[in-house]
Amino acid sequence: MRRLLWILVVLLLAGCAGRPAPVLELADTAISGDVVWQGEVRIRGVVTVKKSGRLTILPGTRVVFLPLDRDGDGIGDSELYVEGEIVAEGTAQAPILLTSGASRPQPADWKYLYCDFARRVSLRHVISEYAYSGVQVHFCKARIADSEFRFNVDGVRFSTVNLELSGNRIHHNRHGLRFEERRSTGRIHHNQISDNEIGLFVVTRSRGGILIERNNIVGSRSYQVKFGLQQRQDVPLPRNWWGTIDRGRLEEQLFDGRRDPALGRALIVEPLAAPVAIP
Numbered sequence: 001m002r003r004l005l006w007i008l009v010v011l012l013l014a015g016c017a018g019r020p021a022p023v024l025e026l027a028d029t030a031i032s033g034d035v036v037w038q039g040e041v042r043i044r045g046v047v048t049v050k051k052s053g054r055l056t057i058l059p060g061t062r063v064v065f066l067p068l069d070r071d072g073d074g075i076g077d078s079e080l081y082v083e084g085e086i087v088a089e090g091t092a093q094a095p096i097l098l099t100s101g102a103s104r105p106q107p108a109d110w111k112y113l114y115c116d117f118a119r120r121v122s123l124r125h126v127i128s129e130y131a132y133s134g135v136q137v138h139f140c141k142a143r144i145a146d147s148e149f150r151f152n153v154d155g156v157r158f159s160t161v162n163l164e165l166s167g168n169r170i171h172h173n174r175h176g177l178r179f180e181e182r183r184s185t186g187r188i189h190h191n192q193i194s195d196n197e198i199g200l201f202v203v204t205r206s207r208g209g210i211l212i213e214r215n216n217i218v219g220s221r222s223y224q225v226k227f228g229l230q231q232r233q234d235v236p237l238p239r240n241w242w243g244t245i246d247r248g249r250l251e252e253q254l255f256d257g258r259r260d261p262a263l264g265r266a267l268i269v270e271p272l273a274a275p276v277a278i279p
Helices: 002-017 247-252
Strands: 024-026 029-031 034-037 040-043 046-049 054-057 062-065 079-082 085-089 096-100 110-116 120-124 126-129 131-138 141-145 148-150 154-159 162-166 169-171 175-180 185-189 192-194 198-204 210-213 216-218 223-230
Touching: 079 085, 096 131, 131 141, 131 148, 148 154, 154 169, 169 175, 175 192, 192 198, 198 216, 216 223
Parallel strands: 024 040, 029 046, 034 054, 040 062, 046 079, 054 085, 062 096, 079 110, 085 120, 096 126, 110 131, 120 141, 126 148, 131 154, 141 162, 148 169, 154 175, 162 185, 169 192, 175 198, 185 210, 192 216, 198 223
Antiparallel strands: 126 131
16 A cells, blocks of 8 residues: 555656646746746736846746837837846746837837846846847846847847847847947857947937947848938948948948938948857
């Protein structure tokens, strides 16, 4: 009898271990302590990680932003807003997915992962798709590596940051990178920025505080680099692969002071003769 009971307990535990994690459904929610997400998380509304909060997202987690447009502007209002800490570190075999819950997903179905004055931002092996911005980072230090940003309006957007952005694939967005440098520092390197409408959108107040080098910036449908109307300073962009090293062809792919004398110029310094290997 004892042996039979032991077998039943083992079978029961094995069955429980094989079950998928329950789905966590959240509306407008504030996180003020330590929280761990795994399995599937569905968000309809705004989830805020407060200054005292820490959100850890485990490998293989799916975060699904459900349709919600409170103001009728055509941009989804479900979002993840971080003032405290976010550590979302998947693996190559089990990335973390941030995606739309719409039946027919489109860019701007949900708003963004927004990190503002955050205490810590660490993203690795994250896929962010169908957002207004795959990620926005402002007024904080962030490391974003080995991730993928696709089918968004803005792939990665930032201002006034200390940013390390490397090993990412940023493709099929309206803007691959959109930024207002504003005293930012850091390095953007070894990224594949391809097949976007505009590769780099330099909006304003940028002058090279962030080093953008050794990236593949190719296949943009309109411009590889576009300056905003208030971007009056030159911006150095050294040692990147643009798909060509022919100076005339390169300049055709830029919207800067060459087209509007009121703007600064993208300084294409030492363009690489071959693509950079992306980890």
